[in-house]
Amino acid sequence: MRGLIIFGLTDAAELAHFHFRANGTHGIAAFCADGAYLKESSFLGIPVLAVEEVASAFPPATHDAFVAIGYSRLNRVRATKCATMRVAGYQLASCISRQAIVAPDLVHGDNCFVMEGCVIQTGVRLGHHVTMWSGGMIAHHTTIGNDVFMAPRVAIAGRTVIGNNCFIGINATIRDSLRVGSDCVLSAGSVALHDLPDGTVLDAVSGRMHPIDASRIA
Numbered sequence: 001m002r003g004l005i006i007f008g009l010t011d012a013a014e015l016a017h018f019h020f021r022a023n024g025t026h027g028i029a030a031f032c033a034d035g036a037y038l039k040e041s042s043f044l045g046i047p048v049l050a051v052e053e054v055a056s057a058f059p060p061a062t063h064d065a066f067v068a069i070g071y072s073r074l075n076r077v078r079a080t081k082c083a084t085m086r087v088a089g090y091q092l093a094s095c096i097s098r099q100a101i102v103a104p105d106l107v108h109g110d111n112c113f114v115m116e117g118c119v120i121q122t123g124v125r126l127g128h129h130v131t132m133w134s135g136g137m138i139a140h141h142t143t144i145g146n147d148v149f150m151a152p153r154v155a156i157a158g159r160t161v162i163g164n165n166c167f168i169g170i171n172a173t174i175r176d177s178l179r180v181g182s183d184c185v186l187s188a189g190s191v192a193l194h195d196l197p198d199g200t201v202l203d204a205v206s207g208r209m210h211p212i213d214a215s216r217i218a
Contacts, residue, residue, distance in 0.1 A: 003029035004093060005058055007051065007081050008068040009043050016068035016113065017044055019095050026093060029058050051084060060089035067092070067111055067129070074165040074183055074217050075129065075147035082111050082129055092128075109146065127164070145182065163198065165217070172204075183212060 004026035006013050013031060020026050031043045035050030042048055049057060065085040069078050082092055092110035096102055099116035106120055109128030114120065117135040124138050127146035132138070136150050139158035144150075148162055151170040156162070160174055163182035168174070172186040180186075181198035190204035199212045 001025070001027050003027050003058060003063040005029060005054055005063055005065045005085075005090065006031050006068050007033065007065060007085060009033050009040070009048065010069065012070055013068040014044060015115070016066055016095060017046075019097050019113075019115065020066070020093075023095060023098055025095075026064060029063055030054060051088070055088045055090075060091070063090065064093040065090035066095065066113075068113070071131070071149035071167050074167055074185070075149055076165065076217065078111075078129055079147045079165075121158070133170075139176070151188070169204075183217060185212060185216075 004020055006016050009031055017028055020028060028046055031046055031048045032051045032054040035052050038050055040048055067078055067081045067085060069081060085092060094108055094110060094112040096114045097116045100114050100118040102120045103122040105122055106124055108126035111128060112126050112130045114132045115134040118132050119137045121140040123141035125143045127144055129147045130144055132150045133152040135152050136154040138156045141158055142156055142160045144162045145164035147165045150168045153171045154168045156174045157176035159177045162180045165182050166180060166184045168186045169188035171189045174192040178192055179195045181196055183199045184196050185201045186192060187204045190202045192202055196202060200209050201212050202209050
């Protein structure tokens with residue numbers, strides 16, 4: 001069993017720790033974070049190291065990494081930290097909960113996180129660094145781009161295409177065969193019935209679409 005380094009010290013990191021242990025695919029060796037922000041030497045009883053030092057203590061030859069942080073700047077922060085761990089030489093592991101119902105033909109990239117209670121049907125493809133929180137549903141032949149975050153109980157109907165760097169809020173629903181562009185935000189409880197161009201925010205209250213504020217992704 002290979003060791004695992006988890007980048008992050010938040011709730012997402014604790015959840016990653018729980019699910020990787022439950023799956024039994026890796027032994028959790030350490031947590032890490034940027035050295036300038038370190039305030040503790042252990043987390044969940046496991047050592048915490050500066051990311052700048054972790055490779056010397058836990059070499060990539062015997063350890064994989066997983067970046068467990070949220071969706072800041074439409075997932076760009078997570079993507080940057082994934083790149084940091086790759087440059088350090090680590091292979092990025094993915095975690096598909098054993099309590100998820102997943103078709104055996106699922107194709108997914110690195111650093112994907114599918115939590116308990118999710119359902120993924122046949123023909124689905126997930127890009128790199130995709131997070132699917134608990135209770136979500138992705139129907140058949142749907143493609144999810146890179147650096148996408150799906151909050152709990154998202155429902156995506158069949159043959160849908162989701163672009164890169166999207167955030168899909170809790171209980172959002174996307175109709176079948178739609179195209180959701182990159183850098184889109186679907187607010188909690190929103191219902192997408194039409195294609196969304198790149199950089200679109202879909203508001204659940206009004207049902208209207210408007211361009212994303214560029215400061216959210218700068």
